[in-house]
Amino acid sequence: xxxxxxxxxxxAIDILFxxxxxxxxxxxxxxxxxxxxxxxxxxxxxASLARRGLVEGDERGRYRxxxxxxxLGLGVLDRDPVVALARGPLEDLAERLGETVFLTAARRxxxxxxxxxxxxxxxxxTPRVGEEVPIHSTAVGKLYLAHxxxxxxxxxxxxxxxxxxxxxxxxxxxxxxxxxLSRGYAENREEWIPGLVVIAVPILRxxxxxxxxxxxxxxxxxxxxxxxxxxxxxxxxxxRIAGQLAGKSQ
Amino acid sequence: xxxxxxxxxxxAIDILFxxxxxxxxxxxxxxxxxxxxxxxxxxxxxASLARRGLVEGDERGRYRxxxxxxxLGLGVLDRDPVVALARGPLEDLAERLGETVFLTAARRxxxxxxxxxxxxxxxxxTPRVGEEVPIHSTAVGKLYLAHxxxxxxxxxxxxxxxxxxxxxxxxxxxxxxxxxLSRGYAENREEWIPGLVVIAVPILRxxxxxxxxxxxxxxxxxxxxxxxxxxxxxxxxxxRIAGQLAGKSQ
DNA sequence: TATCTTGTTCCGATATTTGGAACAGTGAGA
DNA sequence: TCTCACTGTTCCAAATATCGGAACAAGATA
Numbered sequence: 431x432x433x434x435x436x437x438x439x440x441x442a443i444d445i446l447f448x449x450x451x452x453x454x455x456x457x458x459x460x461x462x463x464x465x466x467x468x469x470x471x472x473x474x475x476x477a478s479l480a481r482r483g484l485v486e487g488d489e490r491g492r493y494r495x496x497x498x499x500x501x502l503g504l505g506v507l508d509r510d511p512v513v514a515l516a517r518g519p520l521e522d523l524a525e526r527l528g529e530t531v532f533l534t535a536a537r538r539x540x541x542x543x544x545x546x547x548x549x550x551x552x553x554x555x556t557p558r559v560g561e562e563v564p565i566h567s568t569a570v571g572k573l574y575l576a577h578x579x580x581x582x583x584x585x586x587x588x589x590x591x592x593x594x595x596x597x598x599x600x601x602x603x604x605x606x607x608x609x610x611l612s613r614g615y616a617e618n619r620e621e622w623i624p625g626l627v628v629i630a631v632p633i634l635r636x637x638x639x640x641x642x643x644x645x646x647x648x649x650x651x652x653x654x655x656x657x658x659x660x661x662x663x664x665x666x667x668x669x670r671i672a673g674q675l676a677g678k679s680q
Numbered sequence: 681x682x683x684x685x686x687x688x689x690x691x692a693i694d695i696l697f698x699x700x701x702x703x704x705x706x707x708x709x710x711x712x713x714x715x716x717x718x719x720x721x722x723x724x725x726x727a728s729l730a731r732r733g734l735v736e737g738d739e740r741g742r743y744r745x746x747x748x749x750x751x752l753g754l755g756v757l758d759r760d761p762v763v764a765l766a767r768g769p770l771e772d773l774a775e776r777l778g779e780t781v782f783l784t785a786a787r788r789x790x791x792x793x794x795x796x797x798x799x800x801x802x803x804x805x806t807p808r809v810g811e812e813v814p815i816h817s818t819a820v821g822k823l824y825l826a827h828x829x830x831x832x833x834x835x836x837x838x839x840x841x842x843x844x845x846x847x848x849x850x851x852x853x854x855x856x857x858x859x860x861l862s863r864g865y866a867e868n869r870e871e872w873i874p875g876l877v878v879i880a881v882p883i884l885r886x887x888x889x890x891x892x893x894x895x896x897x898x899x900x901x902x903x904x905x906x907x908x909x910x911x912x913x914x915x916x917x918x919x920r921i922a923g924q925l926a927g928k929s930q
Numbered sequence: 931t932a933t934c935t936t937g938t939t940c941c942g943a944t945a946t947t948t949g950g951a952a953c954a955g956t957g958a959g960a
Numbered sequence: 961t962c963t964c965a966c967t968g969t970t971c972c973a974a975a976t977a978t979c980g981g982a983a984c985a986a987g988a989t990a
Contacts, residue, residue, distance in 0.1 A: 438946075438978070439692040439728035447732075447748075450755045458937060468980045473938065478689035482697075483788060490987095491937045495756045497787045498697075500794075501810030503753015505700045506745045508808070537747045538733060544750075558758070560751030687977075688947070708968055718949045723969065740956090741968045 441467065442475045446484060446495065455492035503560065510535075512633065512641050513544050515674045519667035520547045520643065526663060529647035530555040534563065534570045534630075535640065539583035541570055544641070555626060555646035566603055567596045569618040569630035570642040575603070576611040577632050577639040595621045615661045620649060627652040631664040635675050643668055691717065692725045696734060696745065705742035753810065760785075762883065762891050763794050765924045769917035770797045770893065776913060779897035780805040784813065784820045784880075785890065789833035791820055794891070805876060805896035816853055817846045819868040819880035820892040825853070826861040827882050827889040846871045865911045870899060877902040881914040885925050893918055 436444065444465055449456055456464075462472040476493050479485040483498030507513050516533045523531040524547035532546035532555075543557045557563075565571035565582050566589045574582045589598045597603050610616035618628040629652065630644035645652070645660050652660065686694065694715055699706055706714075712722040726743050729735040733748030757763050766783045773781040774797035782796035782805075791814075793807045807813075815821035815832050816839045824832045839848045847853050860866035868878040879902065880894035895902070895910050902910065 437728050438688045439725060440732055442689040442692070443729070443732040443734060446752055450752050453759075459935090469937080470939080470980055470982095471978080474978080475689060478687050479693070482690060482693040484693060486787065494759070495752060497756060497792050497810065499749065499753045500756050500792070501753070501808075501812075502696055502700050502745060503749045503751070503756075504808065504810045506747065506750050506753075509703075509745070537736065542747050542750070558751075558754065560747065560754045562751075685977095709966085719968080720949055720951095720970080721947080724947080 442479055445475055449495050455494040457492055515671050519670055523663055523667050524549055527645050529645050529651060531645050532557050534642050536574055536581040541565060553648045567592050567622040569616040569628040569644055572607050572610045572616040573630055573632045573642050575607045592622050593620055593624050625649055629660050631668045633668045633671050635672050692729055695725055699745050705744040707742055765921050769920055773913055773917050774799055777895050779895050781895050782807050784892050786824055786831040791815060803898045817842050817872040819866040819878040819894055822857050822860045822866040823880055823882045823892050825857045842872050843870055843874050875899055879910050881918045883918045883921050885922050
């Protein structure tokens, strides 16, 4: 089985993600080369996407992601009750701590950023809502491994080393996960991005982990001695979100 | 020519928009009925969409929009320089005026909301980022008809009457557009939604209209006598955005 | 001007989508 | 508890829409 071929729809979606990853509008030939599609195929797929507004083509034949994607993407966030309930607490936290605070959740075995409020520092973390984060080298990843390992899938094989401090051995990660479980929070001190420190706590609804909130900033601002203060604030906010979540419907 | 049939990709996109418009997750049969697709076709298209994360299916076979859409949708906004530059002024305006302020732009002949900052009132306007607004019955629509009629396409035939105050005759609209052009701003007093008043000004970069910012609120809060104050604040903000826009690149 | 590019269109071959039908699992109602 | 109606899923032959090479027109480049 030589890697089953993607269908028509999948190719079209691949074009969307490619346009998303490119900073500038792309031409048909360029897209075809990047995704290994004949020019005419790329052209036809782009025409279909353009008819529905998912891409926009200028008069020169360059294409870029279209406004139709905005409505669809924002709709996903509006639909999620956790995002709605977390918005206020996130703003409070960012105000109090002065650093960037964000909300994450696991979907399809991966972890994505669902919302954020940026801090006030000249040097500050700026996660992108909708993007994924690795599992083995982040604070929220460790939390999921601790509280809901069935919701995330750690890549098999060797784990990627992002920085000198990245934990790449399973035994190291196991130890960190156990620590996260017993302490109730997880840390990531420059294990993913040099200079970046993240402290995260889980949002637990009746023992089930439905997400995590975290504070992120430069290592100088989130020193180890300050950790208890950040953790306390995060835990309070997470409890508030979980409480409102329990009130809502189920 | 009996209304050419949509291709595979278009059908898949139609499914995305249908899921977006439904508040609850949908089953295969339900989607098939709504879009006139056989069950098996809907199922296969959903499988393709799910493989790329644009939809998520639960264990019961219900499908809903997926997280992949978030990254794509937010990416569109990040890419747009007007959105980035308008963010600050929008927040200032919302703070000063106390009402909801939003940014719109024309794409593909239609007008969409690109960003918003909501006001503080218990009763306040809550536009949805990414959604479209009508042209003939909104303040921003009149602005586009005045400054860049080639960018928007007024529907042919009779214009839809949303409220008793909606202008449905071309001559009425022409007069309103001329007024908007001469005064530099446009108003919409309950012409689209009962009780909703909007005041909008264009963002002009070297005589070209690249968007509009507007303040929206209940008619009681945006009385006619207050209009000059709102207009002045909006005009200042629009000029600031346009100025920074001129500085950036071209 | 000559020579590359580019985006777009065309059209026959074929692989992919299509959609009816059968299957299996679930939930409601008797 | 049994039944029935309804789901979502899978299968497969038929048909058709996709595919992709080639030709075309329009710019950009040298």
